[in-house]
Amino acid sequence: MAFASEFFASEFPIMHQEKVGAIIERLKIGQSSPQPAGRKSNTTVFAFTYDNGVVLAGDRRMTDGYYEIASDNTIKVKQLSKFSAIACAGSCNIIRYLEDNMEAVCAIFKERYQRELSPDGQANHLRNLMEGWWYFYVFYWYWSIGVPVLATYDLEMGQPRIFSFAEDGFYFEPSFLAGTGCGFETVRGLIVDRWREDLDADLAITLAVRAMIHSGVASHGVSDARIVPPKVALIDKEGFRWVPERLIIKKRDDLLKEIRGIRCLLC
């Protein structure tokens, strides 16, 4: 092995080779057609930019198979570093693997070099992690793997940045909005319709909560925001911070008075 490879392998050990091998063995991929048992988060997660930051929101539902609700208390937005966070849809064990590995790499980098791993570096490392799971995408469905959205604030560039990933690890940087999960498609148009470049943080939170309300009534795989408030976080030049739950509940209640169609849907 060349010294350069040895150097990076010793500085940033990655465990995915072993783990992927173990899963191939366990599921006997290519030998039969077993059903992958495991919890999946059907999910709505999305991130969009506002005037000087990025808002990241996620619902709370984790499902077992197609119809069984395992939990309505899951937190799908995970802080990685002071200026970045990730939110994923898909199979929970792979999501956990992606989150843990990303968090560890960001922490190791910060500790060794006294500076944050750059947003481009984080996106590229995430791509590397996801490439190990591409065969799940071929053999099963996209929800069998983890599909993330990475939201960051780039201090050097002085602007928020979002990275959207495909199932095979390919990523690109959309201009203002990225999301994933079964509920995202139902609210994509709503966010695009209401988004403006000069949204302030308060309006951005309102839009995120509004989208979560719509997504919750459109898909059984997404927690109903009327019952369980979604998780919303902001990342700007001050860093990552959660939006307090009481503020989300207040905004949700105000919006529910306004959105009359939802009440009619249930009649």
Next chain:
Amino acid sequence: MPVVLRLEPSPEAKKEAINSLLSDRTGLIIRGKNCVVVAIKSPVIVNVLKHPGEGLEHSSQSTKLFIWGLGGSVAARRGFGIEFGRFENELRNRFSHRDLNFVMLNDFISGYLRKDLYSRKSDEPLALEFILAEITLSSMTFSIINFDGDSRFFKESSFTVIGCTGDKEKKELTESLNSLNLGNLSAKEISELVQPLLEKFKGDFFLISFSLKSRKAPKQKNKPRARRQ
């Protein structure tokens, strides 16, 4: 086919060979008045090997990283160049070129030298040594890495010497530099004083200076008050 047996030189013999090779070449980092001067006299200078900072398309901070190598044979220099290319490639594959930084570079080079010094099955000693610099708008950081892989940061002292491993030469050079009051001199004055001191060392002369601009705003004169009538 005849079998040729080669005896690998012992680590001690290698070190001795390296010492004799490095005794007639040297590198200096000197702190002057609001400036730092890097001077190298060596037959082989890995001349400003990379300016990775220039590749930062999105960087708002103008950080520049410099690497200078001295000593070593052509083969050792090429070997390092190839490994450095692999390092850059690996970094881009894993993270991003934006993540290249001083400490990482320092760790990589010292690891490379440490590993290569004892594992290379060659009679030719790897007598490469390095000076690293990170220059930003408001700060300058320097370090030296010797052939053994030991790195030393250049902080408050007025000068530091790399290469020049012979006791006599090193003592003479250090004494000469000590007798000059380098801390109060400008870059131009330092370069004029240092050049004759390095004449007895072999190779080409290379000198570069960095200066920190004073951040004090020029005093503005108060506007004369309008006279009251």
